[in-house]
Amino acid sequence: MLRDQRLVQTAVIGHTESEIPVVLPMWTGEVAAFRRAHTADTFWCGRWLGGRGGRLTVKSYQDRVCHFAHVPHPGRGPCRRAALGVASADHLYIKQQVLAWLAGQSVTAHARLPEDVERLGAEVLFEPGGYGCLRVLLDPHAPPASATPGTQLILGPHVAHDPHRLTVDGYVLRIRCDTNGTSRRVMIGTQTHDGTQWFDLDECHLKPWGLSTPTTEEVRRLRATVHPLGPVPPRTALAGPSAPARPVAAPQAHDARAAAFAALQQAAEQDRSVRELRHCLTHAEAAEAGGASAEEDELLRRATDLLLRKERGVGVSPPPTPARRRSHPSRPQPRPTGSGSTAAGATGRRGGSGPARRPRPAPRPLPSRRAAAPDRQTGGHGTPGRTLAHRPPA
Numbered sequence: 001m002l003r004d005q006r007l008v009q010t011a012v013i014g015h016t017e018s019e020i021p022v023v024l025p026m027w028t029g030e031v032a033a034f035r036r037a038h039t040a041d042t043f044w045c046g047r048w049l050g051g052r053g054g055r056l057t058v059k060s061y062q063d064r065v066c067h068f069a070h071v072p073h074p075g076r077g078p079c080r081r082a083a084l085g086v087a088s089a090d091h092l093y094i095k096q097q098v099l100a101w102l103a104g105q106s107v108t109a110h111a112r113l114p115e116d117v118e119r120l121g122a123e124v125l126f127e128p129g130g131y132g133c134l135r136v137l138l139d140p141h142a143p144p145a146s147a148t149p150g151t152q153l154i155l156g157p158h159v160a161h162d163p164h165r166l167t168v169d170g171y172v173l174r175i176r177c178d179t180n181g182t183s184r185r186v187m188i189g190t191q192t193h194d195g196t197q198w199f200d201l202d203e204c205h206l207k208p209w210g211l212s213t214p215t216t217e218e219v220r221r222l223r224a225t226v227h228p229l230g231p232v233p234p235r236t237a238l239a240g241p242s243a244p245a246r247p248v249a250a251p252q253a254h255d256a257r258a259a260a261f262a263a264l265q266q267a268a269e270q271d272r273s274v275r276e277l278r279h280c281l282t283h284a285e286a287a288e289a290g291g292a293s294a295e296e297d298e299l300l301r302r303a304t305d306l307l308l309r310k311e312r313g314v315g316v317s318p319p320p321t322p323a324r325r326r327s328h329p330s331r332p333q334p335r336p337t338g339s340g341s342t343a344a345g346a347t348g349r350r351g352g353s354g355p356a357r358r359p360r361p362a363p364r365p366l367p368s369r370r371a372a373a374p375d376r377q378t379g380g381h382g383t384p385g386r387t388l389a390h391r392p393p394a
Helices: 028-037 088-104 163-169 214-223 256-268 272-292 295-310 339-349
Strands: 011-012 021-023 055-059 067-070 111-113 121-126 133-137 151-155 172-180 183-192 193-202 203-206 211-212
Touching: 021 088, 021 183, 028 055, 088 111, 088 121, 088 133, 088 172, 088 183, 151 211, 163 172, 172 193, 183 214, 193 214, 256 272, 256 295, 272 295
Parallel strands: 133 151, 151 172
Antiparallel strands: 011 021, 055 067, 111 121, 121 133, 172 183, 183 193, 203 211
């Protein structure tokens, strides 16, 4: 007969159909105390652990991890149990402790372990009278499950969640088991956008909407309270007694849906910032998860278009680019050097592409010294005159 060499850390007490789990410590000193506490008990690889109902014995070592081992039985085949570690009996601990927690709140409930799932112990269902259904999912390899009306999902620490539900509800419930001596203690977590907070089961309560932790109550309180995004300008009365009064959409604190759409409409009409508009749009989309009217759909569409225009520029045509004026480079004009005739000749040689420039008049020549000297024939005045005839003296 083949001997099972696998290290089994969990078992059930009493018989093969038992649902009372136990965890064997791994170290020799703790195993000695475990033996004294369970002197009259027998340990089994029970049906609700996924085993074949064989009996287990305690194996204690000084230099190795202590564990359970199967007692050889001639008529029983090898055990095909899939989970063997300290968390392999968490579904039994959850069933046991949650039922005791509900009984402490005077709630009569029934719990069952579905056997038609792929792995036994991957799901635990609780049906408290008058409170709907609590569905605990522990298989980390299962696809994300969708919540049905009247059912509250509680996911294991590594089970994938639906991001849409986190946006709509504001939180996701989690569950885990921590080792507490030779037992396991159930913890309830609340995952939000800021992380996950864990609480003892005694800190939680069963409310009309389901299991509630201190964090879930705070999230629900904040979502039911209207927070104004900014100061509201006072309304001035219209002149004239016959002027019709404008309807004012005053959101009520108890109506989160109406408050969300009223805040979104106000943000869109007052052209708020991108951050405030996105905040209002997120809350309005979460509020209309169960369906929206035609007016609400139109408001969501307009707010989305406005957010895209403000944030990314989608749907907004860029400003027209002014046409660039083509400027001709100015041609350098030659500087005249010489007489007017020379400058004019140079202009004519260039082809006269521009307007003709008036030639500069030639400077007058200075009078010479000879011209300035007195002339004998002119009487010494430099002006022309008649020549005097020489008369002989009388």
